[in-house]
Amino acid sequence: MRVSKELQDLCSEFRENNQIPMAKFDLYGVKRGLRNPDGTGVLAGLTQISNVHGYLINDSERVPDKGILTYRGIDVADIVEGCRKADRFGYEEVVWLLLFGKLPVSAQLEKLHAVLSFYRELPENFAEDMILKAPSRNIMNKLARSVLALYSYDENPDDISLENSMRQSFQLIAQLPAIMTYAYQVKRRRFDKQSMFFHPVNPSQSIAESILDAIRPDRKFTHDEAHLLDLCMMLHAEHSGGNNSTFAVRVLSSTGTDIYSAIAAGIGSLKGPKHGGANHRVMMMMRDLMQHVDDWGSEKKVYDYLVKIVNKEVGDHSGLIYGMGHAVYTLSDPRAVILKSEAEKLAPAHDGMKEKFELFELVEKLAPKVFEEVHGDTKVISANVDFYSGLVYEMLNIPTDLYTPLFAVSRMAGWCAHRIEEIETAKRIMRPAYRSLSKSKPYIPIDER
Template identity: 70%
Template sequence: MTEINLENHSPELEALCNEFRANNRISPENFELYQVKRGLRNPDGTGVMAGLTLICNVHGYLIADGELIPDVGKLTYRGIDLNDIVNGCTAENRFGFEEVAWLLLFGKQPTKSQLDNFREVLSSCRELPEYFAEDMIIKAPSKNVMNKLARSVLALYSYDGDPDNLSLENNMRQAIQLIARLPTIMTYAYQVKRRHFDKKSMYFHPLDPNQSTAESILNAIRPDRSFTDEEAKLLDICMLIHAEHGGGNNSTFTARVLSSTGTDIYSAISAAIGSLKGPRHGGANHRVMTMMNGLMEGVKDWKDEEEVSDYLERILRKKVPDHSGLIYGIGHAVYTLSDPRAVILKKQACKLAEKRGMKDQFDLFERVEQLAPEVFAKVTGKPKVMCANVDFYSGLVYEMLGIPSDLYTPMFAVSRIAGWCAHRIEEMETCGRIMRPAYRSLSKSIPYVPIDQRN
């Protein structure tokens, strides 16, 4: 038998792709003809209403006389403004991620005793099942930590004595364990990736039961386990603001779609991680830094607005750096005038940049944020109200905190796991119907042709 070469750009693979292209084109006009809401978006850019939730509200615009009116962004967890949560925890000088996880799961703010008990429960669940790290992470390293997160979560099914029990009690147990374990899986996967692919030292520090989630992450990734309280509190804020963003974002919707089938929690959360990995979703924070590094190399004078604008125009015209035509971190499906998460991160980034001697770099980020909308309008001919989204400044904050770029998107995942689990349980307990949208078929009836008569 002749061996077929399926490597990239091989003649055999190219022939197969040409066969696909010849038989699978759908004209863009057909989407308008049949009123298909691509991306589950209405013609005005608003999302198609797909469900109800008590968990979170994402506000980015107003509707008046059928028209979308830009508005200041607002994000609420169980009705509480995100800014109030951040400011409250900051004023009391305490960590907030665990409190937010409780709030999202149970629907109200915890009392001090409830929060203390919950922290102890999370801490007690951080350890991975016996031999899990050796068998599922160390023996099967991955170049991409997000890939390892998804595979490891799926593998936890095999270590659960009652994985398919869909009762509230069992779902809650599994959810709490996943919230606690995902940061451990992330840091282990990162260490193995360092050793296997980067040829660097690998170290596994013991877990400290007295540490918060943010502290435990810094403890795991720092070679000497040292970090300041200020660093841990800033990482905690990052986790807090990434913990939830409504039922309509792609990864949470993915978790709800799978949950609507009655599948196990590990399948649903693994799929959500796969969704978040995409560069049009959580993976954008890594792409922002790649884009900005290219800009910093390609622009001689960072303060020259014309030179910066020219580079942004080249990005939109798919000339640099990844030829996607996207200015990562700018624009959002819901937010118009501002993304409240980006506003919080920008303030933190500015403070940290001044302390770390990186003010010029921060100023460049701010300059790109200001110039991007007008460059977009120039290139597309479509003026649009655009703001920096959460991904734009998160990578910069992580860089200044010494978080490796391999962990930018995984940090998003270990934060968003709280929201995913809350939505998973809400879907299971309140909806009770499998999600099944419609797709219109454009294929025409043709006769079956015997194989020896085909051209």
């Protein structure tokens, strides 16, 4: 996009008058990014919903440790394994666990399936008025707009009682997948000039099955494919209160605002490439690397290109190796470990995927050495969930447009659980402080300036 001379001048004016030296943040002890000097997060609240373990503290220093993610105290790896052994879709079980605090018995799980199926249909004329008539190039923006629009279809939108919050949570968890798939189909038709198709809802399907059913023209998918998508959704469902999108939901919820405003904020946060949008950026980065490195098995050639990425010479010039490193995890991200294992098992059955998987594995191996060489950064880093999730989605033939929206659809369970916990237990508006660096100045009349 061409920038006008007038706009360039205005931006120059802004830059001249709006600089804050980095030394000032240290001088006043400002914890940028709400991070302590050692990289740990500033304690902003208490939660019983989940826990993210990535390091130990020894003599006030962080010691790298194996990553563990627990939902209500239960290791997510054990939840995944338990559902797999029973050949049962697990996302709905995770929804119950996060919202209510304990694993459901069979009767409770059946009741939840019935409730979610009941709420799956969108309000009358919603798809036509809110999605078809206003297409969006970006599905995440359409999700946020649609969630805000649901306020107008709710007969009791501002009631923050537990009963009403639960009802709204079930509706959002059930309806966001349909909103996502409708938005994707309309985007295909309007911007990609492809056919769009809308299949009738099958209430007997799990959420994972309903998504695959909706995005495939022939509605065909295998049992294993549905279980793999269900696994991805389980791993993305929740990640403690400190992640940016969940914190955004809690900040807005602390004001007493409606659930639709709070969840839309979470979606907007998750869209960012430093948060949930990273899974899409990983695939963009890897495709760029594949195009410019002629020998994917050469450690030297891959290493040299990664150095160029970090030096902002190639790629999107951000200097980031997307999918590497995490705010909490050090030695490993348990979600990435599970997804990597799945990708490794699936790769040989898909044309060209074995070579791609091996390239991903090589980038994962080389990235820490690149950061050490370029920045002198010796911090222990590992692949995070975004690094392998896109590769798994590609194996499921899921369009890249849906990578981050699928994250949002999955995370709805965690967002709703945290909103309810914030309203029911914290009961105080969040209001951190900012130190002003401006000095007192007299007002000067315009003809004297």
